[in-house]
Amino acid sequence: MGHHTFDASRAAKLEDAAARYQYVSREELLWALDPSGDETVADLGSGTGFYTDLVASHVKHVYVVDVQDSMHEFYREKGVPENTALVTADIADLPFDQNHLNAAVSTMTYHEFATDQALSELARVLAPGSRLVIADWSADGTGEDGPPLDERFDVDSVTTALRDAGFNIGFRALRPETFLVVGVADE
Template sequence: MGFHTYDVDRADALEDESRYRYCSREELLAALRPHAEMTVADLGSGTGFYTDDVAPHVGHLYAVDVQEAMHDIYREKGLPKSVETVVADVVSLPFDDDALDAAFSTNTYHEFASAESLAELARVLRPGGRLVVVDWSATGEGGDGPPTDERYSLGDAVSALEDAGFTVDRAESRPETFLFVASR
């Protein structure tokens, strides 16, 4: 992933429900449009905070993170039956072409945003597959999340997605974050 990964020693903070002020469970589910036959990947799943919100609504959910230690914490918490942990960087996902119906990332896009990673997502998402991202905005104040110089603007993120062959269906700026929904 990009500039840094989240410090495992601070993993307890990933379970703080105040995170919903940046992306609520309901907003994520509405953007993702899950159903029982879907195969989905949570990119940068950490301890499974948002993974747990999506898991009951899909057939199979890959919790993808570069840190095995995050998966260890998630397993201690208890994995839902539909969840499989995967240690991988988004630039090199261990999935077949067109294997995923959807993927989502909550506050981790800045860690993997590169042309190579977006090309890899285009490879593993089936035609028409959805990509939902909420991330820290470069225009935010920087009180929470990574330093602002490690963040992307919504415009830069949308341009990168379009360059990778995605169609951006929805793009919104917020005070500290942005959200986009794209399809392949």
């Protein structure tokens, strides 16, 4: 299940605001993240930086984490906010110190990195009480948009995996094609 990366040659498709906000709106993402303005956040599987731009305008610093250099190249051409740093890394091997991050967000990318090792790594780098916001395609959807159904996860398996990795579940919602889960790192 899961674990493929988005085809970088189709990166421009990720800039379609109407399509992106249909599944995760600006307001919903900011509500789930609940930034105060002082946070250091990682955007996991950031792609073209579509949601990074929104997050960056509400926090102190954002690490733009993607495994594909070509996605960072697209973002550089588009224009990267000053308070961001591009990081090429696998989520299972992040170059951050323990408790370094105040939050992390994954918008439609959880299915690309969902492993016990990646979740353990996120638990390591997120400070106690930090939020991990995951919005992704649901295995309960139709599969008309997003990745094939066999590459998706259902909200119950995601919440179980987060609990097993040391996160408390602060919120979860299942929608027609997607889910939203907010995990809170154990204190």
